[in-house]
Amino acid sequence: MGYQRGLSLLDGWLPWTVQAIVLVALLAVLVPLVVSRRRVRYRWLRLAAVVVLGVAGALAALAAFAGSGLASDPAPALLWVWVGLTVAAVVAVVVAWGPSPWWRRGLSVLVVPLAVVCVALVLNQWVGYVTTVQEGWSELDAGPLPDQVDASALPGMIGHARATGALVEVSVPSTASGFAHRDEDVWLPPAWFASGPRPVLPAIMMIGGEFNTPADWIRVGNAVQTADAYAAAHGGLAPVLVFADAGGTFNNDTECVDGPRGNAATHLTKDVVPDVERSFGVSSDPRAWGVVGWSMGGTCAVDLAVMHPELFDSFDDIAGDAGPEVGTKQQTIDRLYGGNAAAWAAFDPATVLAAHAPYADTAGWFDDSSDGGGGFGGYHGGGQRPPGARPGGRPPGSFHPPSGTSGIGGRGGGGATGQELPAARQLCAQAQTRAIACTVATQPGRHSWQFATTAFQLVLPWMADRVEHPGVPASAATA
Numbered sequence: 001m002g003y004q005r006g007l008s009l010l011d012g013w014l015p016w017t018v019q020a021i022v023l024v025a026l027l028a029v030l031v032p033l034v035v036s037r038r039r040v041r042y043r044w045l046r047l048a049a050v051v052v053l054g055v056a057g058a059l060a061a062l063a064a065f066a067g068s069g070l071a072s073d074p075a076p077a078l079l080w081v082w083v084g085l086t087v088a089a090v091v092a093v094v095v096a097w098g099p100s101p102w103w104r105r106g107l108s109v110l111v112v113p114l115a116v117v118c119v120a121l122v123l124n125q126w127v128g129y130v131t132t133v134q135e136g137w138s139e140l141d142a143g144p145l146p147d148q149v150d151a152s153a154l155p156g157m158i159g160h161a162r163a164t165g166a167l168v169e170v171s172v173p174s175t176a177s178g179f180a181h182r183d184e185d186v187w188l189p190p191a192w193f194a195s196g197p198r199p200v201l202p203a204i205m206m207i208g209g210e211f212n213t214p215a216d217w218i219r220v221g222n223a224v225q226t227a228d229a230y231a232a233a234h235g236g237l238a239p240v241l242v243f244a245d246a247g248g249t250f251n252n253d254t255e256c257v258d259g260p261r262g263n264a265a266t267h268l269t270k271d272v273v274p275d276v277e278r279s280f281g282v283s284s285d286p287r288a289w290g291v292v293g294w295s296m297g298g299t300c301a302v303d304l305a306v307m308h309p310e311l312f313d314s315f316d317d318i319a320g321d322a323g324p325e326v327g328t329k330q331q332t333i334d335r336l337y338g339g340n341a342a343a344w345a346a347f348d349p350a351t352v353l354a355a356h357a358p359y360a361d362t363a364g365w366f367d368d369s370s371d372g373g374g375g376f377g378g379y380h381g382g383g384q385r386p387p388g389a390r391p392g393g394r395p396p397g398s399f400h401p402p403s404g405t406s407g408i409g410g411r412g413g414g415g416a417t418g419q420e421l422p423a424a425r426q427l428c429a430q431a432q433t434r435a436i437a438c439t440v441a442t443q444p445g446r447h448s449w450q451f452a453t454t455a456f457q458l459v460l461p462w463m464a465d466r467v468e469h470p471g472v473p474a475s476a477a478t479a
Helices: 015-034 045-067 079-099 100-129 133-140 150-155 223-230 264-280 294-305 330-336 341-349 348-354 422-430 449-468
Strands: 167-169 182-189 205-206 240-243 287-292 314-318 363-369 435-441
Touching: 015 079, 015 100, 015 314, 045 079, 045 294, 079 100, 079 167, 100 294, 150 167, 150 182, 182 264, 205 264, 205 294, 223 240, 223 314, 223 449, 240 264, 264 294, 287 294, 287 449, 294 314, 294 348, 294 363, 314 449, 341 348, 348 422, 363 422, 422 435, 435 449
Parallel strands: 205 240, 205 287, 287 314, 314 363, 363 435
Antiparallel strands: 167 182, 182 240
């Protein structure tokens, strides 16, 4: 977790202190309008305007969010409180301007951007996107990612022993898809740099959440540190990690399908996979390829595996939905597929499974929250074996993230409010009818990047064992 050390933006004193200061500043603007000894005309009307418009702004934002399809479960109430306070702060600039001294008018203007900062803080606590002040500054300052090297340096590194892998940025041509995407990243384990004939290594495609950059799994999900630790424990051997761009831009929710938002599915399957095989010499055997995704990426992982068993043999769905969705079914058809219901069916994993013959060797892991509350703990797999484990397979071990890294969560967990766990159980049950070995594992936590970090720590030994031993028959998963 070294890349994420520093002053926490998710818990501790900083986010709550900032919110308290801004709230006091807003009260300093408004309270004198009511309690001042000076006669202020329409003082109560002014205050009522601040309160009513603030509440209306919060409710309007809530209604817009509910119909947007951005998340399957409600956002924390504190987010809407700060949206309302931000609107109230804007109104306060107007109502406090005339009857207030110059310093209070200036404070009223300053409170507006500070309230926006509080909205951003609570939103970040919800999803756990930026964990520390230092990490956020590194992003703004374009600091290097862990293990990052220039691609031009790779030839000179071969034959030199490395304690860690190397991360390189790649520009994958969009020849097949025409998908406008950002540069992507590939992590190469120490074994890739061994002297002599280059080993033919397996690969795992890594896909992030709805609002994303290709580096999110590296920067927030700690995937490189996880892979380095795995490689160190296995003589430098580990799968190549491919950090793919499924969105093209930060806020383009493609759900990894082809449609009006771009041919993301074709990019991942016909641009990225062949390019990585060609450029880095990884195996072209589908049994040597896995796909891991969180949130939207979890949905993508299932979809890619069931639609393309000729490319991906193993998948890990971390808190994904039942299928690609951006609202109701009709909203999804309209927004993702331009109104084409047949395209919706072609990318719906349940529909694909229902029409598919039994799969030859596919296996999957669903990782979801076991509760509706926050907090993190160790592995709670209920004594389950890894699905489709090769003989001698290693089940995930327990992992406890350090304190100070747990966000308040983005979606409900698997308990009263959560939707991901029931969807995972239903998909896994249906997948088993098509000879896909799968299991559903749970751990405490909320829908945040910290949950994804833990899940990847848990699943990597299982998936690495599968992709490193292609051709060895999978054993049956246990329920």
